[in-house]
Amino acid sequence: xxxxxxxxxxxxxxxxxxxxxxxxxxxxxxxxxxxxxxxxxxxxxxxxxxxxxxxxxxxxxxxxxxxxxxxxxxxxxxxxxxxxxxxxxxxxxxxxxxxxxxxxxxxxxxxxxxxxxxxxxxxxxxxxxxxxxxxxxxxxxxxxxxxxxxxxxxxxxxxxxxxxxxxxxxxxxxxxxxxxxxxxxxxxxxxxxxxxxxxxxxxxxxxxxxxxxx
Amino acid sequence: xxxxxxxxxxxxxxxxxxxxxxxxxxxxxxxxxxxxxxxxxxxxxxxxxxxxxxxxxxxxxxxxxxxxxxxxxxxxxxxxxxxxxxxxxxxxxxxxxxxxxxxxxxxxxxxxxxxxxxxxxxxxxxxxxxxxxxxxxxxxxxxxxxxxxxxxxxxxxxxxxxxxxxxxxxxxxxxxxxxxxxxxxxxxxxxxxxxxxxxxxxxxxxxxxxxxxx
Numbered sequence: 001x002x003x004x005x006x007x008x009x010x011x012x013x014x015x016x017x018x019x020x021x022x023x024x025x026x027x028x029x030x031x032x033x034x035x036x037x038x039x040x041x042x043x044x045x046x047x048x049x050x051x052x053x054x055x056x057x058x059x060x061x062x063x064x065x066x067x068x069x070x071x072x073x074x075x076x077x078x079x080x081x082x083x084x085x086x087x088x089x090x091x092x093x094x095x096x097x098x099x100x101x102x103x104x105x106x107x108x109x110x111x112x113x114x115x116x117x118x119x120x121x122x123x124x125x126x127x128x129x130x131x132x133x134x135x136x137x138x139x140x141x142x143x144x145x146x147x148x149x150x151x152x153x154x155x156x157x158x159x160x161x162x163x164x165x166x167x168x169x170x171x172x173x174x175x176x177x178x179x180x181x182x183x184x185x186x187x188x189x190x191x192x193x194x195x196x197x198x199x200x201x202x203x204x205x206x207x208x209x210x211x212x213x214x
Numbered sequence: 215x216x217x218x219x220x221x222x223x224x225x226x227x228x229x230x231x232x233x234x235x236x237x238x239x240x241x242x243x244x245x246x247x248x249x250x251x252x253x254x255x256x257x258x259x260x261x262x263x264x265x266x267x268x269x270x271x272x273x274x275x276x277x278x279x280x281x282x283x284x285x286x287x288x289x290x291x292x293x294x295x296x297x298x299x300x301x302x303x304x305x306x307x308x309x310x311x312x313x314x315x316x317x318x319x320x321x322x323x324x325x326x327x328x329x330x331x332x333x334x335x336x337x338x339x340x341x342x343x344x345x346x347x348x349x350x351x352x353x354x355x356x357x358x359x360x361x362x363x364x365x366x367x368x369x370x371x372x373x374x375x376x377x378x379x380x381x382x383x384x385x386x387x388x389x390x391x392x393x394x395x396x397x398x399x400x401x402x403x404x405x406x407x408x409x410x411x412x413x414x415x416x417x418x419x420x421x422x423x424x425x426x427x428x
Contacts, residue, residue, distance in 0.1 A: 059427035128393050129360050135349045146343050168397045172427045175389040179342050183382045183397065213273035213386045 002206050004159035006050035007043065008181065010173055011036065013165025013189030015067075020189075026070030028191060035193030036078050040085055042198050043118060050119040052155060053078070054173050058127035061099040068099070075124050076103045082122070083107070086114035092152050093125035100125040110154060121155045128172040146176050157181075162201045164190040182208050216420050218373035220264035221257065222395065224387055225250065227379025227403030229281075234403075240284030242405060249407030250292050254299055256412050257332060264333040266369060267292070268387050272341035275313040282313070289338050290317050296336070297321070300328035306366050307339035314339040324368060335369045342386040360390050371395075376415045378404040394426050 011032050018028030036053065043051050055075040061068050083089055091107040093100060104124055135149040147153055152174060158181045161173065166187040170178055184201040188194075225246050232242030250267065257265050269289040275282050296303055305321040307314060318338055349363040361367055366388060372395045375387065380401040384392055398415040402408075 057427055062428055132346070132349070132360055132390075135346070146346055167422070169395055170393060170397075171425070172393045175393055176346075179384060179386045179389050181383055183384075208381070211385070213271055214276055 001202070003047055003202070004205055005048070006052070006156055006158045006160075006177075007048055008052045008054070008158040008161040008173060008178065009036075009039065010054045010161065010163035010165075010171065011190035011193075012163060012167060012171075014071075014191060016165065017189035017191040026067050029067075029071045029074035030077075031191035032074055033078055033081060035190055037081055037085075038193065038195065039198060040082060040087070040118065040120065042195055044086065046202070048118070050121070050156060052121040052158065052174065052177075053123065054171075055093075055122050055124045055126070057123070057172055058094060058097070058099070058125055058130060059172065061125065072099075072101050075122070076101050079104055079107055079122050079124075082120055083113045086117040087120040088112045088116040088118065089120050089122070090154060091122050091124050092155060093123055094127055094130045094151075095125075097125055121152075123174075126152075126172075128175050132175070150176055152177070160184060160201065160205045162186065162198070164188060164193065164197070180212050215416070217261055217416070218419055219262070220266070220370055220372045220374075220391075221262055222266045222268070222372040222375040222387060222392065223250075223253065224268045224375065224377035224379075224385065225404035225407075226377055226381060226385075228285075228405060230379065231403035231405040240281050243281075243285045243288035244291075245405035246288055247292055247295060249404055251295055251299075252407065252409065253412060254296060254301070254332065254334065256409055258300065260416070262332065264335070264370060266335040266372065266388070266391075267337065268385075269307075269336050269338045269340070271337070271386055272308060272311070272313070272339055272344060273386065275339065286313075286315050289336070290315050293318055293321055293336050293338075296334055297327045300331040301334040302326045302330040302332065303334050303336070304368060305336050305338050306369060307337055308341055308344045308365075309339075311339055335366075337388075340366075340386075342389050346389070364390055366391070374398060374415065374419045376400065376412070378402060378407065378411070396422050 014028030015025040056071050090110040091104045131151050134151045158177045161181045161183045164186045168185050186197045228242030229239040270285050304324040305318045345365050348365045372391045375395045375397050378400045382399050400411045
């Protein structure tokens with residue numbers, strides 16, 4: 001079976017899930033923690049080398065503050081949770097902003113936890129325009145390797161993106177690393193994650209070809 | 215009905231279509247012309263303001279030259295065909311390369327044909343790295359408007375991308391203009407285009423929400 005090297009995760013649908021249960025929207029985020037850990041463990045078992053979670057974006061922080069506080073807390077908890085695992089962990093996002101939680105500053109340099117088996121990237125206060133803007137600030141001569149011109153240069157090309165919650169769009173997720181990614185969408189909301197979703201996505205990916213634009 | 219302002223078209227599957235008919239791969243490209251014109255007319259009827267076709271990429275030109283010649287010819291013919299319509303036409307791609315067909319140089323500045331009703335962009339010898347590299351070459355101060363930092367700055371944000379041929383990936387298609395695009399995939403190959411595909415995609419798009427990352 002052809003296993004992706006790097007999977008991107010868009011864990012969408014927390015608010016719609018909460019709505020559907022008659023809960024307030026912000027309660028949905030807390031329910032995303034357990035799926036995040038389960039998914040990490042599945043990736044480790046299967047031998048996936050790198051995993052990137054879409055935490056929250058600079059755009060997201062324009063939401064009502066009750067929600068902003070809730071998803072920020074969920075991201076802090078998720079990163080701390082992953083730091084208890086065999087992860088080589090990096091939090092990536094715009095730290096020059098009050099919206100970046102200071103609790104996560106220590107994770108903005110990659111650090112190895114446990115056996116450090118799986119490379120894990122967690123996007124926090126990430127913005128695609130911010131990410132690309134590094135090239136304008138400090139243009140390099142390496143025009144053939146765009147990934148090195150990004151703030152997110154330590155995050156490699158993504159083979160498979162899995163998005164929960166039914167929307168078929170990238171919503172600003174790492175535009176450069178996603179140019180050749182296969183994109184699999186699961187209709188269920190992220191808090192309703194099951195391992196079946198993950199294995200379905202892998203089975204689908206296994207049937208795709210790789211052309212890298214060629 | 216909510217109609218997209220700008221549709222991106224990835225007309226994939228020409229070679230697989232030819233294979234399935236027992237033809238040589240390069241014969242598939244010629245069969246993409248008629249669908250391209252039909253689609254233009256549908257967009258005009260429905261009132262879509264802008265339409266971008268993914269012609270060929272710098273990556274594609276690494277293919278065997280019999281194919282390169284065939285898809286280049288198909289793109290030249292397609293642009294000439296569209297110049298007979300009510301189109302405001304722009305061919306966008308890296309002209310500093312022998313792979314860019316000199317016949318299309320006159321179209322690399324936007325020009326209005328007929329009533330010029332529909333803005334049409336046609337990517338020819340396009341490369342996403344090439345497109346982004348403008349920011350490194352001539353960095354601007356406008357960090358909040360990335361689209362203006364691209365060679366493709368005259369191509370606006372895309373609302374809906376429709377890809378034929380079943381693959382669920384962007385394959386380097388305008389990464390900046392695609393960050394928030396809804397992505398609809400049709401399993402049939404591009405030469406098997408029917409208007410039904412287009413209306414299915416519009417009906418699906420009509421049910422999506424717009425968040426632009428918010």
